[in-house]
Structures are given as C-alpha cells and as structure tokens.
Amino acid sequence: MGMQRISVNVNGADVEARVEPRLLLSDFIRHDAGLTGTHVGCEHGVCGACTVEVDGAPARSCLMFAVQVEGAVIRTVEGLTASAGPEGWSVLQQSLHEHHGLQCGFCTPGILMSLQPLLTAEEDPDETQIREALAGNLCRCTGYENIVNAVMAALAQVRSSRAA
Amino acid sequence: MQDTIGTLPLVGRALGRIEDRQLLSGTATFLDDIPIPGALHVAYVRSNVAHGTITAMDTRAARELTGVRAVITADDLDHVPPLVTPVANAANPPRHLLAKGVVRYVGEPIVAVVATSRYVAEDAAALVAVDIDPLPVVCTLAESLDPSKPVLHAGAGIDSNVLFDRVLESGDPDSAFQRAAHVIERTFRHSRVAPVPMETRGAAATIVEDELVLWASSQFPHALKETVSDLLGVEKVRVKCPDIGGGFGLKSLASPEEILVAWAAMYLNEPVKWVEDRSENLIASAHARDMEVSVRVAADHDGVLLAMEVDALCNTGAYSVHPITHTLEAAGVLSMTPGPYRLAHYRARARAMATNTCPAGPYRGVGLPVATLVHERVMDILADELGFSAVEIRRRNLITSDELPYLTATSQKYDSGDYVASLEAAAEMIGYDSFPSEQRAARSSGTLLGLGFATYVEWTGNNSKLFKQRGMTALKGWDSCQLDLDQDGRVSVWTSSPSIGQGTATTYAQVLADATGIAIDDIDIVQSDTGTGEVDGNGTGSSRSASVTSGAIILAGTELKSRLIEDAAALLDVPADELQIVDSEVSEHAGHERSIDVRILAGKADPGRYNIGRTFEADDVLYSYATHACRVSVDSETGEVDILQYVVAEDCGRVINPLIVEGQTKGALAQGIAAALYESFHYDEAGQPQTGSFMDYLVPTACELPRVTIRHLEIPAPNGILGAKGVGEGGTIAAGAAIANAVSNALASEHNTLPLRPEVLQGHARAIFENLH
Numbered sequence A: 001m002g003m004q005r006i007s008v009n010v011n012g013a014d015v016e017a018r019v020e021p022r023l024l025l026s027d028f029i030r031h032d033a034g035l036t037g038t039h040v041g042c043e044h045g046v047c048g049a050c051t052v053e054v055d056g057a058p059a060r061s062c063l064m065f066a067v068q069v070e071g072a073v074i075r076t077v078e079g080l081t082a083s084a085g086p087e088g089w090s091v092l093q094q095s096l097h098e099h100h101g102l103q104c105g106f107c108t109p110g111i112l113m114s115l116q117p118l119l120t121a122e123e124d125p126d127e128t129q130i131r132e133a134l135a136g137n138l139c140r141c142t143g144y145e146n147i148v149n150a151v152m153a154a155l156a157q158v159r160s161s162r163a164a
Numbered sequence B: 001m002q003d004t005i006g007t008l009p010l011v012g013r014a015l016g017r018i019e020d021r022q023l024l025s026g027t028a029t030f031l032d033d034i035p036i037p038g039a040l041h042v043a044y045v046r047s048n049v050a051h052g053t054i055t056a057m058d059t060r061a062a063r064e065l066t067g068v069r070a071v072i073t074a075d076d077l078d079h080v081p082p083l084v085t086p087v088a089n090a091a092n093p094p095r096h097l098l099a100k101g102v103v104r105y106v107g108e109p110i111v112a113v114v115a116t117s118r119y120v121a122e123d124a125a126a127l128v129a130v131d132i133d134p135l136p137v138v139c140t141l142a143e144s145l146d147p148s149k150p151v152l153h154a155g156a157g158i159d160s161n162v163l164f165d166r167v168l169e170s171g172d173p174d175s176a177f178q179r180a181a182h183v184i185e186r187t188f189r190h191s192r193v194a195p196v197p198m199e200t201r202g203a204a205a206t207i208v209e210d211e212l213v214l215w216a217s218s219q220f221p222h223a224l225k226e227t228v229s230d231l232l233g234v235e236k237v238r239v240k241c242p243d244i245g246g247g248f249g250l251k252s253l254a255s256p257e258e259i260l261v262a263w264a265a266m267y268l269n270e271p272v273k274w275v276e277d278r279s280e281n282l283i284a285s286a287h288a289r290d291m292e293v294s295v296r297v298a299a300d301h302d303g304v305l306l307a308m309e310v311d312a313l314c315n316t317g318a319y320s321v322h323p324i325t326h327t328l329e330a331a332g333v334l335s336m337t338p339g340p341y342r343l344a345h346y347r348a349r350a351r352a353m354a355t356n357t358c359p360a361g362p363y364r365g366v367g368l369p370v371a372t373l374v375h376e377r378v379m380d381i382l383a384d385e386l387g388f389s390a391v392e393i394r395r396r397n398l399i400t401s402d403e404l405p406y407l408t409a410t411s412q413k414y415d416s417g418d419y420v421a422s423l424e425a426a427a428e429m430i431g432y433d434s435f436p437s438e439q440r441a442a443r444s445s446g447t448l449l450g451l452g453f454a455t456y457v458e459w460t461g462n463n464s465k466l467f468k469q470r471g472m473t474a475l476k477g478w479d480s481c482q483l484d485l486d487q488d489g490r491v492s493v494w495t496s497s498p499s500i501g502q503g504t505a506t507t508y509a510q511v512l513a514d515a516t517g518i519a520i521d522d523i524d525i526v527q528s529d530t531g532t533g534e535v536d537g538n539g540t541g542s543s544r545s546a547s548v549t550s551g552a553i554i555l556a557g558t559e560l561k562s563r564l565i566e567d568a569a570a571l572l573d574v575p576a577d578e579l580q581i582v583d584s585e586v587s588e589h590a591g592h593e594r595s596i597d598v599r600i601l602a603g604k605a606d607p608g609r610y611n612i613g614r615t616f617e618a619d620d621v622l623y624s625y626a627t628h629a630c631r632v633s634v635d636s637e638t639g640e641v642d643i644l645q646y647v648v649a650e651d652c653g654r655v656i657n658p659l660i661v662e663g664q665t666k667g668a669l670a671q672g673i674a675a676a677l678y679e680s681f682h683y684d685e686a687g688q689p690q691t692g693s694f695m696d697y698l699v700p701t702a703c704e705l706p707r708v709t710i711r712h713l714e715i716p717a718p719n720g721i722l723g724a725k726g727v728g729e730g731g732t733i734a735a736g737a738a739i740a741n742a743v744s745n746a747l748a749s750e751h752n753t754l755p756l757r758p759e760v761l762q763g764h765a766r767a768i769f770e771n772l773h
Ligand code: FES
Pocket: A039, A040, A041, A042, A043, A044, A045, A046, A047, A048, A049, A050, A051, A060, A061, A062, A063
C-alpha cells in the first residue's frame, strides 16, 4: 500500500510521518505519535473515548484518517495537562478529581477533550445543556452524576475567574 | 475492629483518589498502552453461523500475505486440551480454544491470525475461507428444552442441553400452599445484557528468559495464570495487570482468546498481543441475565408469606465460562430469591441451559438482579391483591433486626443489619406519605406518576465455603497481599485483587495507613502481578475488595507495625507497649521524647524483615442490603419512562471512603437502570446477533441517567475484619425491580419483563386515559 507523508502539529510539536492512507487518526496518535492518553472504546464513532481537538474543535479520532489532518494542529489530553496550571491540571481535571468524576478513567480523556468548548463558551449552560454536551461520551462506571457536578463546579470557577 | 488497628484517622474519610493523577493526565497504562517493542498482533476469524459443522478451511491466501507470521487453527492446538470448568453436580462441556469441527455461536473463534500489525492481521483474517454446514439452531430457552432440537454437547457425552439442574427444598411447601388464603402465580423475564466495560478485553504475552509473561486486562490474574499453566503445560507463568478500564465481572474470565495469545507467543517465541474490538466485545465476550423465572407464592390473610415455589431457566449460552462456570446465575437465583423476607417453606428448581448464543458470564450482581426483580414484584403484586401499601407488605415480611442472624430456607446465614430501617429510610427520603395525593393530582392533569421500592439482601465477600455450596469449586474465596517496606521508608503493596476502576488503591492505602501508622503518602498500591511474593487469591469480583482484601492488608499491616515497634523498642530502649507509630515515625505515647523514623528502621533491618504476606478469608459471608425507591413518570403518548427521583438507603457496614462508596453505588445503579429501560442483546431466530454495535446496543448517556440520593445505615459487619461489607454490586441489583414496581404503579398494570419497552408501556398508558375519558 502506498505510503503518504503527513506533517501535523501535535501538542505544540511538529510531527512528520509516512503513513498508510487507511491509518486511523486514533492509531496514528496512539501508536505513531506514542500518545496513549487518547483511548479507543468502540472504533465506530459512538463512545467518544477517542476525542481529540483538531484545529481547536473536538473530533472523534477513530472516524478520521491520519492523512485527513495534514497540516492541522492537534491537541490531546497530554497537551491539556502540559498547558494547565501549576498543579499540572486544568480546572476541569482538578474538578473531576474533587468530585470523583472518574472511576476506571478510560472515558476520561475523551470527556476532557469533548468539553473544552463548553468551558470556554460565552453563555452559561444549565444542567440539561451540560448533560447534552456530555451525551456524546459513554461512561460505564460513574452514572455521570459526579461528572456533571464536576463540570458545574469547573464552570463556576471559570466564570468567577473571568469576572475577576 | 478498633482493637486490632487502633484508632482510625483515615478510614471513613472522603479522601480524593490516589489513582486519579495518571488517569486524568492521560499517562495511565491500559493494556493497549503497554510498550512492547516488536509485538505481533492477533485478529480472530469468528464464526458467522450460530451452529454448524466446519467442512473446509482455506488459509493459504492469509498465510501468503506479507506480514503474516502465523495462521493458527484447531489442528495446531492438538496437544492443548479443551477448557473444562469443574462444577459439582453439573455437566461440564469442553471448550476448545479454537472451534474444533463444530461452531456453537456467532462469534466463536475459529482461526487466529498473527501478523506484524493489527491492520495486516485483519486483512489476512478476511482472506481466510471457512465452510460451515449449518445445523439446526437452539437459541431460546424453549428451543433448548425442545427434545426435537439438537443437543449441543452430545459429542462430549452430554445428553441434554440442561447443563445444570438443581432443586432446593426446605420446610413443607405443599401443605403451606394448601392452607394459604392467597396464591399468586407469575412469570418474570430479564433480557440478555452485556457488561460493556469501556476498555474491551485484551492480552499481551512475551517470553522473558524462561518465563511466560502475560499482561492481561483481568480481574482474576491468579486464576488466569493457573489456567494458562495447566492448559498449556507451562511451569513458569506470570500474569501482570495493567490499568484496567472497567470489568464488571466480564474480566474475571480466563478466556480462550487470552490463552491463545499466550500460546502464540510461545509458539513464535515473539511477543504477541490481542486487543478486542467493540463488536467482538458485544457479540462474543460474555452476556448475562437471559432468564425466565416462574413462581408460585402463598400468603395468608395478613399478607404474610407462607411459601414460595420457583422454577428458574437460565440461558447459559454455548459454553461454560472459566473459572466462574455456567451455574452462577442459576445458583444465585436458587439461593437468593427468598430475599430479605421471612420464609419457611421453599422449593426451587434452577436449570442452566445450553444454546447457540454467546456464553453467559458473570456481570455485576450475578443472579441477584433477577432474584430481586422476582421477590420485589411479588411483594407489590401481593400488596395490590390484598389491599396493602407497598411499605406495609414489606414491613410484615422483612426479617427484623431482632431475628438476625437468620438462617434462611436456602442456608444463607444473614448476619447483621436492619432491613426494616432501610425500608423506612427510603420511604421517608422518597416522600412516600405525600405520594398518593400527588399521584392523583398529576393524573388529573394528564401525567402518569409511579413510585416503586425494592429491598434486597446480597452476599458479599464470598468465602470458599459458599463457593463450594454453589458448586463453583475453582474459586478460592480468599485473597492476599504482600507488603514490602523499602529502605526509603516506602511501603509497596501487591494484592490478589487488581484495581478495575473502583478506587481500591485509595481504599487499601487508607486501611494500611491506619493499620500501621505509615503516612499514606508513603504507601504505593501496586497493580496485581502474580510474580510477587506469595500473593494468591480469588481476585476482584463479587464485592470483595473492600471487605476481604482489606482484611489481608490489615493482617499484614498489623504484623508490620508490631515488627517496627519491636525493633524500635530495642533501639530506643523503650518497652514496646509504650510506643506508637504516627506519620511514619515510631515514638513514645507520652511526650514523644524518644522517637525513630520508620525510614531509619528500614535501613537497619535484615533483608526480608519488613516483607510480609498475609491471606484473609471471611469466616462467614457478609450480607449487604439496601432499599431503593424511585419516582417515575410514564409519557402518556410515547410510553417513555423518566426517572424523577431515585433514593438508596444502604448498609455496606463500615464505609472506608464515602466518596468511593457512593461512586460505586451510583455507577452500579446506572447499570441497573440501563438494563431496566434501555439495554437488551438480541438474536434473530437463526442465532444472528442484532445488537453488535453501540448504535444498536443502547448504553445510556448522561441524558438518560438521574441523580441519586444515598443514605448509609452503616451497621458494621460482626464477622468482617473491619466491619466493611461489599458494595460494588448493590446498585445494580435493585434498580430493575424498583423501576418495574414504579412503572407498574404508574400504569396500574403489571410489568414483569425487563427492559420495560416504551412500545409496550405506550398501550397501557393510553388505555388509562381512554378509560378516564
Ligand atoms: S473510539 Fe471513537 S467514538 Fe468510540
């Protein structure tokens, strides 16, 4: 199978690689770029575990080919941690910890990446909207309540630091 | 156990979880994240026919593909015996690692392709041609009992599809039925569900010197190690667990796919790995709860239960699962259908039936979600017939705290607690008293509200005696740990029960810190590895980590503490009974004048002095219980059920970490609600799975699941080492029953089959309003 050259920026670093055109973006991130924080829970676009940011917007990396992101900027959960505060955690990471919003943690990176737009949005989402924003991510362990609580607390914190 | 481990500064506190750091930052290591340079990948060719004879197989094209290293069929495994799980008093069908001659369910592995990448392995798997002559299919319970249908394991000398048939009888049910004022007869059904951990199964094997190292996403690493060792005839096997993305029972199995990975690594002398994909996981891992239970119940004028007769049929699928067996759900229903109620006369029969479907395995609650559906629906049906309230009928029948310990008709010795108190607490939390008027008011404005209860009692921390009683002789019933205090003063702890996501590293660290006085920050709970010390045991499952494995940690921790104090006493010249350990420092009780850091003691000690292993098994089973209650509304047009409020009043004994305990309850509840309202695994008449993706198998999202309010009764278990009872499964056990009761209440009709489908409820909902107008 012919290989194709791609160059992308992943978490701030330029990555050049030769890949098969059929290589999934999720496999590229996990196995070629070695960033195994992005997980694969279904490989058919439902569970959201594989969510990463492509050019600033969340995307399911199991539904894309690596060659589709030629020239793009990608951020994964590892990039989230690197750009976080002194604790090494983003507001949502800290809040998920405090509210026990994760058990096995397999779904957690996908949830973190899916919810970034919500945290930076202008309007204040209510609980229903938060649940809708979460609905693209399956979590089998928590029942979601503690995740919702964590998101609400994180939003409150983001708002108060914006106001300050 | 205040006496054993002194004061408990950490046990009982809602500490944030130690394990979160890596999970949140994406640096955890799950099975597919383990760096194994040069690992080859396995893809399985699976049967696309539910029942048939393999007539021909052509693997040439697959073998010729560049990158393919091996194409393995049953012929290559001639020297490997089939898996046979010993069960007392049951037929034990053999299961070959790869189908040999006959396939018995869609998804059964037939060929394993090993290649340099997952992509190539799947390409090659697609090139394998397997000809299968179809045989008549046995899919449902009725077909399994039908004498005109084939017997699945006739070739192994098993002459019936009934693999397990057991009767329990106690008292004199016949005369109790004769004198009963009321007799009800009903059939309850639970549909087939799949455990669906978000991380699928997987294994990776390497040969390190002369040892076979098998990484596995496993709840039962010791059982897997023994199985691989026995079956493949390898003496040195070491099973290591990475981080595990949920298990829920499924990952307690030693599965053919994992064992084959080990075989392939030895055969090729190269590292080999397999990561299950989601459709394999849904179709071909293990299912649960496909059951039909018919009951007859006798009660007197006062609604007091007199006798119960149970006939339970369990669809156990094509094979027995190792080491849990094919009897577990049947045996669970047999023993636990009397529930938390006083009952003297009982007769029950449970049968586990072979069919051409994916094998049934352990899934959170094992048998008890069905047993609870039965006894709790029975309570409400009796209440309706006799004109009692749902609370009153339970009050009359629940075993009271004065009667505990109570020996049930099925020889369970319920140990402690207050079942009635959990009922009263739930009734108060759900606003039971004001409900009837609210329900009437809502109905007159076109809204159908319902309220339902479910009280259950659950066996946790099961010991070897109980497993034996259930016929599960391959299960150990004990667990163990190994502690090692190193020269830097850090304690590493290995246990036989791997963490599968339920926060056991934090729980164990809290317990050990309190048992020893070592600072919690100096404790490292290491994921399970059978190559460490004398650690051996059952593994994670049946709600046992907090109660049983913690017991082993307390025993080892207590010994470590006494050795540290003994050594410090000699060095400081202070009598041992005047010393304490606080925050990793040994000091005098009074004044703290003389003290020595644990680190210094560790530096001076003889090697092995502070390396301690201990095993624990509960003398008696620890029975947790709870009452769930919920309010629902049923949409009068669509039949959709909305859970408006959900409360749980539970007793899991001493709560080690409230944050974690409540997380377990909420998460377990989510799985119970899922099975009550959404999830159902379907086959068509030909045994073809209809729900092999998340598009068809509906795992609930954040939009479907409610908030939950939990109250702990916290009555310590008298027989546990810490007073803790198991908590991992309780939420799942009662949800189906509570919701079925609430929906039946809302619709003033009986709903005895799970899941509760909107298309069924719709008709009942519309009828109510048609009758009103
Ligand atoms: S793995 Fe991509 S959505 Fe599930």
